[in-house]
Amino acid sequence: MFWLFVFLITFNEQFIDMILNIEQKINELREELNRHNYNYYVLDNPTISDFEFDKKLKELEKLEIENPQFFDANSPTQRVGGEITKNFATITHKNRMYSLDNSYSKEDLLDWEKRIQKIIGTESITYTCELKYDGASINLSYKNGILENAVTRGDGFQGDEVTANIKTIKSIPLVLNKPFVDNFEIRGEIILPFDGFNKMNEERIDIGEEPYRNPRNTASGSLKLQNSAEVAKRPLDCLLYHIVADKNPNATHFETLEKARELGFKVPKAIELCNTMEEVFAFIEKWNTKRFDLPYETDGIVVKVNSLAQQDELGYTAKSPRWAMAYKFKTAQESTVLNEITYQVGRTGAITPVANLEPVQLAGTTVKRASLHNADQIEKLDIRVGDTVFVEKGGEIIPKVVGVDFSKRPLNSEPTKYISCCPDCNTKLVRTDGDAKHYCPNEYGCPTQITGRIQHFISRKAMNIDGIGAETIELLFKEGLISNYADLYDLKEAQIIPLERMAEKSAQNIIAGIEKSKEIPFEKVLFALGIRFVGETVAKKLAKHFKSIDNLMKASFEELITVDEIGERIANSVIDFSSNLINIQQIERLKNYGVKLEVSAESLLNTSSILVGKIFVVSGVFTHFERNDLKKSIEDNGGKVASSISSKTTYVIAGDNMxxxxxxxxxxLGIPIISEMDYLNLLK
Structure with a gap:
């Protein structure tokens, strides 16, 4: 019995040793393969052959299959994909993904420099210059050194989670090489290099399929494929350019990017630190020609203020960071024939003339239509049907007609006569003094305006109703089921199921999306109503000031213009909306359906009007507040945050490194300088 006991103890010890050895071997292989992936895909400096790499990968795969207790979702073996995602979840960005302001000349950049110097003052400013990569924007979140999720840019406020697909891209580290801050985000572009794109198209042509149009759209489309195994077959890459961290240990953007390389991220080497705007211009001149030698698409240069403290000082406008500017390379231009001019009606009734063109290849896409802007532009350029016109992409995105080749004008050419009636409802168009656009005044009877308003109402930045798109709105309108946005809340599944391309599941999703929209906060509902000139930022200001739709609709012109940044045009527009019987009836219906038309009690917590009339400038690094939280606190209590000091400034709240x-x-100027503790005492 004694010897049996000794045998069992010995056997157990040997078994445990064997298991520990297997676990150690698996971990060693994972670390080694991650290192080889980094060397190959990030550093472009492979240290073993593909054959040796595949051999080690298969060895790891075998060990993992035999020992499932050691499964790790971040193992190199998991990059081959296989996960199916039928519906991509919508994720709200922790930190908004802003768009960049564009510049097209050196003068634009010099003007930008003057604007930031006005805020920064006499402090010296250095810049980082990077290439602007033409791909699909992505936000990667890391927690304790491990990739937590990957979210597309979307509308900047929220995007689609595509983590399973992103994990198949070998240049993106699933586990970091070394420690960094516990939680951070890193942003970049998912790109498809030319070689890989061309190879994909060769394969499609070989099997008789239509080739992909351009690398950017193909990369973007790849992120939304449902089968991650299919994504793994595509030679996607990821170029990183910006880290967002609450407590970044680095002092500059340049240092942060160098740190990102050490962590395992693929940060392109085409980045330079510039001490003057002349050095920025030299960088632009260099890459204006060198960019054609790059293995992937670029469409400009991004210039950023290098100091992170100065970036904090400069802050953001409603749409863009003040501390960055994109310089766009000269746009591609082609000539083609203008076959016809048609006219589009917008949701506000604005008429936009559209050039219908003989198809032409421009900057990697086939262009068939381009904007003609307005009647003045047509007259200025003397654009006529049958002309050979020059087309380019504004900011390399939206095609527009920029000129006419008069040497090729047909002899029987006749000047363009701008339409006088709405192409949709035949109402006579109006044009007010000082306005470049013509408008259809039939706001509540013009079909395109009706569907346009409802499409705006359901959009992501507004009511964000899942399951409904623009085509569905047009179908519901055509079938007589809706004629305004309030009608959406009367829809029943039984009405939707019989419609074309609909089924029980689709109908359920639509009704569920409409029901969920009742949770949308008042400021977004106000934006969704489509009051002319009331965009997202204005809607927030009005919601915050008036607290409810009733208060807003009863407000006088004098009350409206006292609200920060609300001028006469917006005030008159709100009054016109509020005095219209149709709008009043629709608002009452929305109230009855349970749509939030007042600020919730929860959002009023920790708010007051104690700082009304006071203007604050925030400068430095703080102990008790993150900078954005401090600014929010000021606004929540009725104060205003300004970016620069003037005689109107009430207080400067100073932190470290002001x-x-x-x-x-x-x-x-004799402006009082207070600490964050002084600020907290003000609130008391």
């Missing part, structure tokens, strides 16, 4: 120029200006 800019010396701001300190000097505040002192010269």
């Amino acid at each position: 800019g010396p120029s701001k300190l000097a200006k505040a002192e010269s």
Whole structure:
């Protein structure tokens, strides 16, 4: 019995040792393969052959199959994909993904420099210059050194989670090489290099399929494939350019990118630190020609203020960071024949003339239609049907007609007569003094305006109703089921199921999406109503000031223009909307359906009007607040945050590393400088 006991103990020890050895071997192979992936896909410096790499990968795969208790979703073996995603979840970005302001000349960049110097003052400014990669924007979130999720840019506020597909891209580290801050986000572009794109098209042509149009759209489309195994077959790459972290240990953007390389990210080497705008211009001149030698698409240069403290000082406008500017390379231009001019009606009734063109290849896409802007532009360029016109992409995105080749004008050419009636409802068009556009005044009877308003209402930035798109709205309108956005809340599954391309599941999704929209906060509902000139930012200001739709609709012109940044045009538009009987009836219906038309009690917590009339400038790094949280606190309590100090500034809230120029200006103007603790005492 004693010897049996000894045998069992010995056997157990040997078994445990064997298991530990297997686990150690698996971990060693994972670390080694991750290192080889980094060397090959990020550094472009392979240290073993493809044959040796595949051999080690198969060895790891075998060990993992035999020992499922050691499964790890971030193992190199998991990059081959296989996960099926039928519906991509919508994720709200923790930090908004802003778009960049564009510039097209050196003068534009010099004007931008003057604007930021006005805020920064006499402090010296250095810049980083990077190439602007033409791909699909992505936001990668890491927690404790491990990839947590990957989300597309979407509308900047929220995007689609595509983590399973992103994990198949070998240049994206699933586990970091070394420690960094516990939680951070890194942003970049998913691209498809020319070689890989061309190879994909050769294979499609060989099997008789239509080739893909351009690398950018193909890369973007790849992220939304349902089978990640199919994504793994595509030679996608990821170029990273920006880290967002609450407590970034680096002082500059340039240092942060160097750190990102050490962590295992593929940060392109085409980045330079520039001390003057002249050095920025030299970088632009160099890459204006060198870009054609690159293995992937670029469409410009991004210039950023290098100091992270200065970036914080500069902050953001409603759409873009003040500390960055995109310089766009000269746009591609082609000539083609203008076959016809048609006219589109927008949701506000604005008429836009459209050039219908003989198809032409432009910047990697086939262009058949282009904007003609308005009647003045047609007259200025003397554009006529039958002309050979020059077409380019504005910012390399939206095609537009920029000129006419008069040497090729047909002899029987006749000047263009701009339409006088709405192409949709035949109502006589109007044009007010100082407005470039013609408008259809039949706001509540013009079909395109009706469907346009409803499409705006359901859009992602507004009510964000899942399951319904523009085509569905047009179908519901055509079938007489809706004639305004309030009608959406009367829809029943039984009405939707018989419609073309609909089924029980589709109908259920639509009704569920409409029901969920009742949770959307008031500020977004206000934007969704489509009041002319009331965009997202204005809607937030009005919602915050008036607290409910009733208060807003009862407000006088004088009350409206006292709201920060609300001018006469917006005030008159709100009054016109509020005095219209149709709008009043629709608002009452929305109230009865349970749509949020007032600020919720929860959002009113920790808010007050104690700082009304006070203007604050925030400068430096703080202990108790993140900078954005401090600004939000000021606004929640009725104050206004300004980016630069003036005689109107009430207080400067100073943290560590406050800019010396701001300190000097505040002192010269006699503006009180307070700490964050002083600020908290103000709230008391």
